[in-house]
Amino acid sequence: MSKNIVLVGGSSGIGLKLAELLKEQHSLTIISRTDPELTGVTHHTADITSDELPELDDPIDGLVYLPGSINLKPFKMLREDNFRDDFEINLLGAVKAIKKFEQNLKDSGNASVVMFSTVAVQQGLSFHASISAAKGAVEGFIRSMAAEYAPDIRFNAIAPSIVDTPLAKNLLRNEKQKKRSEERHPMRRIGEPKDIAAAAKFLLSDESSWMTGQIIHIDGGLSSIKQM
Template identity: 50%
Template sequence: MQDKNILIIGASSGIGHALAQQLQAQGAILFTAGRTQPEAIQSTHMTWDVTKTPAVDAFTQLPDTLHGLVYCPGTINLKPFQRLTLDDYQRDFDINVLGAISAIHASYAAIKKSKSASVILFSTVAAKLGMGMHSSVSVAKSAVEGLAKSLAAELAPFNVRVNAIAPSLTDTPMAGLLLGDDTKREAANKRHPLNRYGSPQDIASMAAYLLSDQASWITGQIIGIDGGMGSLK
């Protein structure tokens, strides 16, 4: 990753921050975008609220060439179907799908110019499995998976790879209510075949790999990093 220009949207916490730390240690040149500048990360930061401003208006400090783009923002909005409103579905779609589209639009020319870029989006294991109270996030993340595959096909002639990572429950600030005490954490561990929920580093390590030249023949994939939950009983 030495001297590669990588844009991470949502690097201030969770998976995005863990990835920024890994890439910084590997010598990448980082550009970050989000509401808050990430701590202990050396980056060119662009303030952006995905729900308020088109990325093209915020991404004013991008380099001419980008070797990687990672879109990390997501939502966890778990309610029974009858309690989810149309506004809930719209918000999840805006953040997970339209935000990613906005970011890719704003970075499109710089990504294509590299002729070897990697774009990484994030889905969820709940887009593959039927999981109660996940209908809104599953709808949004299923759209992310469709976006990743379609873009992978469209950008393959330019040697630009597009993949999505589909984690299970991961110990990030967004998952705080689901891992709020020892009882909840133990129950979360037991739901996974490998008997533990995920760490930000687990997911970030796969993202770092997909950004690297070692993954130069991987595109159009939805990769489950989920402790076995998506495939094992």
């Protein structure tokens, strides 16, 4: 069954792959700073941190919040502004979008909201203090919102490890860095956008209609497996 789905973000990386998976079957609206130039998709140009979001008249069956950050530094090099910036892009932008489209989501009667956390919230990784704090807030927000809006709106999040996207390009600058990252994961590879997009597609579907308040770990086993 065709759904009305809104992607906040979606012009590159995981968002673009998700848009490609969804656009043939669903009515898709993308709100992002740059046009993904996909046929059959409605695009509105907006920066979630500074611009007003567009008015949408139809019910929204699925809302995916994709903007994020990877700000990895030793704690002594992090400024308070770094924490504020990560909190704004990872959580407050989502709050802004959900408040804007709350009635559209309610009008669906069976809406799904999908957000993104990180493996670093559960695993505990050096140099991740700022992003882990922001994404930890995302996980708490997801569970609270799931409780408050059940059964009308479902809230779930995906917690990936590193994925080969433009956002992670500074961490995967060369083959040596990429190889080192691959070897840290039990599955011996880093994530690909399709790995995460497929999970997001599932959370938007009717097949996941009994799931809410969940943090789904798609991380190559990093959060739950330790090999000897």
